[in-house]
Amino acid sequence: MLPREEAIAKIKDAIEKTYGKRGKMVIEQNFAAVDAALAHLHEVAVPAAATSTRHRPPIVSEDAPEFVKRVSAVMLANKGDLLPVSAFPVDGTWPTATTQWEKRNIALEIPLWDPKVCIQCNQCAFVCPHAAIRAKVYDAGQLEAAPEGFLATDYKAGEFKGMKYTLQVAPEDCTGCNLCVTICPAKDRTNPRRKAINMAPQHEHRERERQNYAFFLDLPEIDRTLVTRLDTKGSQFLQPLFEYSGACAGCGETPYIKLLTQLFGDRLLVSNATGCSSIYGGNLPTTPYARNRDGRGPAWSNSLFEDNAEFGFGFRLAVDAHARLAGELLGRLGGRIGDDLVTALLHADQGDEAGLAAQRERVAALKARLAGIDDADARRLELVADYLVKKSVWLVGGDGWAYDIGFGGLDHVLAQHRDVNILVLDTEVYSNTGGQASKATPLGAAAKFAMAGKEVGKKDLGLLAMSYGHVYVARVAFGSKYNQTVEAIREAESYHGPSLVIAYSHCIAHGYDLQFGVDQQKLAVDSGIWPLYRFDPRRVAAGEPPLKLDAGPAKVPVIDYMKNEARFRMVEKQNPQRFRHLMAEAQRDVTRRVAIYEQLSHLTVPTTAPEAGAAAGEKPAEK
């Protein structure tokens, strides 16, 4: 045992040594923690026998499904070794929608809603990484059975006039990241320090809010065909089918994934590259991908780092083959099903939710009629009939996948003219494995094994994709322009060809409190380091430039963005001169890239080809 003062000095030495590069503030925070611990030392008297009357709650609720009780709960209790192999699904699948049974209760504080201040913008629901704050509109009559203290207010805007509106927190699933409160634009006029949502201690409000959340979940989901304005706000009235994942508090990736599940619902197929999103996307024993009230939800699978684009491309080929087979069988059975129904099924316009709903009804009618047809083709058609409803195939992963390890395959898939959608959750670093540099890492950033700051600029994945001409490409940052994100993702999905959406994702690896992630997204766009654009090949037919820039010229220098993140400041700490040099290089690089985009945004593509063969060329083969 060391003498007290010597031991404390050695602890502080170790702190300086370990965290020195992260700056003075981090060291002082660690010192303060040590000092506070010392100041609060007190003796705990150990009684002779246990005296507590508290009992450990059950691992999962009594309401959980059989599989969760039999398998997930045992694993959550750290007794997974006791499970026999026969307890697991034989085909490698895993039941979805199970994170709801793993109540983590990790937030010290949770947001509480003040309906009087709220402007009903739904931005808080949009940014929540864990789908732990949600909005609903519903008929007033539903409130009759509401528990005491359940809050509701009149919905203000036109489309659902006369209905009620509630914003509800999931108190046991919230991680307390504070993002929702930080971005809330509504201020209480009577108290400028309060907003429409405000943090409060979880333990004081947990029981009531748990009741409220249960009631909220039981409220009817909105009819998808009624949400005709699919923007930031409208999208948040659609049920998220990705919830309570194990992603970090404040994660900048998960809002994009959640949005996919809201916009495309149970039609969504996700092939997920290795990386954070494959971990929190399938972090057994529970799964965040969920199901709607019909018991349907997204299909999700993870293959390898290096083949995810090809893997998802296979989803598309399989879906197309099934749909083609269904079409052929419809043609063969024709009259026995009813020509009108067959024609309607084969020529359905599924361009919006109304069209999709109508097709689902036709497929239900088809199945009913098939049941009465005694024919092998009818049995086969029953197996593939669901593929007559349009599917939405998404290839999802991080920059380590898309820019580096899986890039060869991604590029190969882009070069094919198939209807796949690609979402790159760009944290600009290998986040999941601890922060190694990727080709998406920006100039000047420090990363593991590249601590001196990266000297080469960020790879321009979007420009390569644009150069093909037939690829829809967008670069988005929800925190800068929520609606542009929603619009880009909807356009990408509607385009009948490959689509690439590169999504700015703030991340703990960037080194700052992520409740300010949205502010950093704004600065990234305002400085030009993250240009927002949408390149839509469909504009060519209208004689317009396919590239549309969605943000104005740069308003601030890149250093105003970079100085807020430790990944850049660490370089300054080590070598201020090198930092200044890299910052100047980064600014030059950004200025150059912005100029390229500006030029390209004015470039139209000829819609008519010049007269072929008109000019007199040499004819070597005829010599």
Add this chain to the structure above:
Amino acid sequence: MLPREEAIAKIKDAIEKTYGKRGKMVIEQNFAAVDAALAHLHEVAVPAAATSTRHRPPIVSEDAPEFVKRVSAVMLANKGDLLPVSAFPVDGTWPTATTQWEKRNIALEIPLWDPKVCIQCNQCAFVCPHAAIRAKVYDAGQLEAAPEGFLATDYKAGEFKGMKYTLQVAPEDCTGCNLCVTICPAKDRTNPRRKAINMAPQHEHRERERQNYAFFLDLPEIDRTLVTRLDTKGSQFLQPLFEYSGACAGCGETPYIKLLTQLFGDRLLVSNATGCSSIYGGNLPTTPYARNRDGRGPAWSNSLFEDNAEFGFGFRLAVDAHARLAGELLGRLGGRIGDDLVTALLHADQGDEAGLAAQRERVAALKARLAGIDDADARRLELVADYLVKKSVWLVGGDGWAYDIGFGGLDHVLAQHRDVNILVLDTEVYSNTGGQASKATPLGAAAKFAMAGKEVGKKDLGLLAMSYGHVYVARVAFGSKYNQTVEAIREAESYHGPSLVIAYSHCIAHGYDLQFGVDQQKLAVDSGIWPLYRFDPRRVAAGEPPLKLDAGPAKVPVIDYMKNEARFRMVEKQNPQRFRHLMAEAQRDVTRRVAIYEQLSHLTVPTTAPEAGAAAGEKPAEK
């Protein structure tokens, strides 16, 4: 046995079935061959005993080195199975410069030189795929020992005034492709059908030209430091160290490789991707990479399709590590070697041949002094001293490597800031495996497994590389502008960072007589389908746009280029309407790309960064 007429009809049916898609001309040529064979049928009387007095010549010359006689000759005689394992080098290496001993004599006609008509442009030597026609300048005194019939003339231009000039064919190595004659720009005024080189039957001239060629090879090689104008002409006075390969007659790739060996000589290290260039580059039992009179030549190796960029990157790292070690050892031994020599060795300017020659002399002096130093460091320095002479590392391969299978690694190497040079021999198809489409295949071209014509445009590898900003990028087509090719390759090599040269390579897979390959290169550039450019990051420092276009605006429609090649015409044959549609799409695609390059060529990069931190940005981290 079938009746004669029925058999012939069946043969012709088979021809139509096999070659129908290749067009009427091909079928008729085959029919004509059948008819000609029938017309020349005659009985050969077999004597009772052998009466011939001809003897089979030895497989290889008596002058061949021991390894060639002991191993290569046995394999060439198709008796390789008789060789024991112990006959082969134990370390996987293979002696170079051995194609010279495999006299194939496959040309029916060879080019003969007419000094009176020749303008000494050396273009024929440049385009020769097999280094089988060469130019030399030398002192007149050398001619004293010349064999009868050896041709020489006065050298016309300034730099070697007073010397003699000879253009000499290698009669037994020429493949008779006719490229040299087709491109010869010098016309005989007295006979418009004759040029400065003209084809003549090989068997009539073989013996004399063999003597001439042997004498020509023995003439002294020019002092490399004297060739100061390293353009099309000057480069051809440097000894090619890549000769008589097994590449196709008329190959469009090998002139680029030959040029590398001329410009960089024995300092060249090649990592070769799988593909044609790995086959003809190491087509055992003989090897086309050769050695100069000092016994030195390029080092060459082939790894895999998918890792060649990384493999060559490893060459660079190893060379740099050896050079660094040599530098450290020089520093340690310092005074014992002589400070002046050490300083000169460490700070040598090796930017041109004079500088390189001086450094070679220093290294020789160093070795002489090291021999007298009894120290372990001296022994180690002897092992790495040669690395003090600058090495030239080239990553070579085709489009199947660079655009497809090895692209992920290629891109990763481009993203590092190391001095590697990349030469892509772009035939726009997997030539070696029989013509499958790659991402380099142009819109509208038919390829194996894509017979209906490619619908997606050629991938823009150069644009991706340019978007990094720190990569030297050039697109070349020697047949359109010889000097631009030489300049681009020299600039690429001189740039201290990654360089990418994408080289148009006409190919038998394109489907026309390759003697017109150079005409097609011109049309590719003139139609805009193959833009010539050089993107040099060094121009930024001078305030100039880094991208320089090396050809004017498109002069002819792309169809004037495409109609000469069967890969495009096959689509027309199958489906004229689709062909017209694809040609229109191809023209649109080219027009769009040309416009992008035109814009980029005016884009300068700011050389000074804006005042950092000047504008008032938000400071989220301080909230």
